[in-house]
Amino acid sequence: MGIENAHKLIVNCLPLNESERQAFAKAARDVPQKFVGDESRRGDMVWSASVPEELRAEATAVIGNFPAGDAGQYKRLEWLQTFSAGVDAYVRPGVLPHGVMITNATGAYGRSVAEHMFAMMWAVMKNFGRYGFNQREHRWQDEGSALSPEGGIALVIGTGDIGSHFGRLAQSVGMHTFGVRRHPEVRAEGIEKMYGFERLDALLPLADVVVMAVPRSPQTHHLLDAARLGKLKSTAVVINAGRGDAIDADALAVALREGRIHGAGLDVTEPEPLPAEHPLWGEPRCLITPHVAGGNHLEETSEQIIRIALHNVSRYAKQQELLNLVSR
Numbered sequence: 312m313g314i315e316n317a318h319k320l321i322v323n324c325l326p327l328n329e330s331e332r333q334a335f336a337k338a339a340r341d342v343p344q345k346f347v348g349d350e351s352r353r354g355d356m357v358w359s360a361s362v363p364e365e366l367r368a369e370a371t372a373v374i375g376n377f378p379a380g381d382a383g384q385y386k387r388l389e390w391l392q393t394f395s396a397g398v399d400a401y402v403r404p405g406v407l408p409h410g411v412m413i414t415n416a417t418g419a420y421g422r423s424v425a426e427h428m429f430a431m432m433w434a435v436m437k438n439f440g441r442y443g444f445n446q447r448e449h450r451w452q453d454e455g456s457a458l459s460p461e462g463g464i465a466l467v468i469g470t471g472d473i474g475s476h477f478g479r480l481a482q483s484v485g486m487h488t489f490g491v492r493r494h495p496e497v498r499a500e501g502i503e504k505m506y507g508f509e510r511l512d513a514l515l516p517l518a519d520v521v522v523m524a525v526p527r528s529p530q531t532h533h534l535l536d537a538a539r540l541g542k543l544k545s546t547a548v549v550i551n552a553g554r555g556d557a558i559d560a561d562a563l564a565v566a567l568r569e570g571r572i573h574g575a576g577l578d579v580t581e582p583e584p585l586p587a588e589h590p591l592w593g594e595p596r597c598l599i600t601p602h603v604a605g606g607n608h609l610e611e612t613s614e615q616i617i618r619i620a621l622h623n624v625s626r627y628a629k630q631q632e633l634l635n636l637v638s639r
């Protein structure tokens with residue numbers, strides 16, 4: 312069957328109002344001859360909160376996340392536009408057939424996640440985790456020295472959308488912001504000094520706050536391990552809202568229990584949920600939130616997710632038009 316005869320079906324799982332639906336339908340219709348084949352399904356876009364089971368084998372494009380465990384059911388999938396920034400669930404070997412294009416929603420979450428991390432940093436610096444434990448026990452107890460961000464160094468690992476937003480917030484309260492990336496010549500807003508990844512070990516002892524905003528990958532697995540945690544100051548604070556496995560949670564629990572760092576804030580853990588018996592749950596120096604930094608969308612986040620997806624529908628439509636032209 313030639314490409315021009317292939318029936319295309321986009322399943323759109325974003326929660327949209329009527330005018331947003333129309334914008335998507337228009338983006339998909341803009342290119343003539345795009346969805347050819349079955350005349351009754353021309354330009355088809357199905358709207359649904361999740362992909363209906365009977366359409367999974369037929370869908371050529373999905374806008375929205377589906378459980379990675381269901382990926383095998385998507386026999387005709389060409390393109391997945393996630394509403395998450397992280398795509399780690401789909402890029403593992405064997406999950407999606409070779410050649411499926413994935414685009415994500417990076418650019419939508421920066422402010423939301425960075426604000427969450429910033430609030431965590433401040434709360435950990437002011438010992439709120441420990442005061443929270445005391446409050447539950449009705450214990451009126453001074454927890455001693457608190458910290459101030461002003462003049463301190465925030466070391467941002469993962470200087471993309473989230474890291475850059477965090478950098479700007481940190482600068483607004485007088486922090487110096489250092490970033491670590493594989494290509495240090497590429498600058499990021501909010502990051503004062505950018506270093507190559509090979510400088511990480513030398514920078515850790517200088518950091519007052521270590522901010523982790525990296526995707527899950529073999530290179531980021533246990534990036535902050537026992538040896539690197541051991542390089543931190545006793546007053547250092549570690550914040551992670553990227554993916555949980557970037558930190559060795561057992562090593563972190565030991566560092567916190569022994570008071571070798573001031574505290575930590577985690578929005579992500581490995582695994583999720585963090586098992587009930589994990590020592591981090593009982594650690595007053597550790598604030599834990601259940602992966603909500605980006606999930607509790609700010610209105611701005613939802614708008615950005617829709618904007619990115621809409622833009623990519625247009626690009627997909629144009630790509631289909633080109634494919635149709637070359638196949639003629």
Ligand SMILES: NC(=O)C1=CN([C@@H]2O[C@H](COP(=O)(O)OP(=O)(O)OC[C@H]3O[C@@H](n4cnc5c(N)ncnc54)[C@H](O)[C@@H]3O)[C@@H](O)[C@H]2O)C=CC1
Pocket residue numbers: 396397398416417418419420421424468469470471472473474491492493508524525526527528530531552553554578579602603604605606
């Ligand atoms: N907690 C939450 O609710 C949320 C968590 N996330 C997580 O945060 C991650 C980052 O999101 P964005 O900032 O939007 O993505 P992004 O793609 O804009 O930034 C990621 C940055 O990490 C860098 N990076 C990748 N591997 C690296 C390595 N080995 N060493 C140093 N830097 C490395 C990339 O070069 C990029 O600059 C996502 O992949 C996702 O896992 C994203 C949204 C919400």
Ligand SMILES: O=C(O)C(=O)[C@H](O)COP(=O)(O)O
Pocket residue numbers: 376394395396397398420602603604605606
């Ligand atoms: O965008 C990401 O990556 C996130 O972690 C968001 O919180 C949304 O994630 P999921 O709902 O896909 O876990």
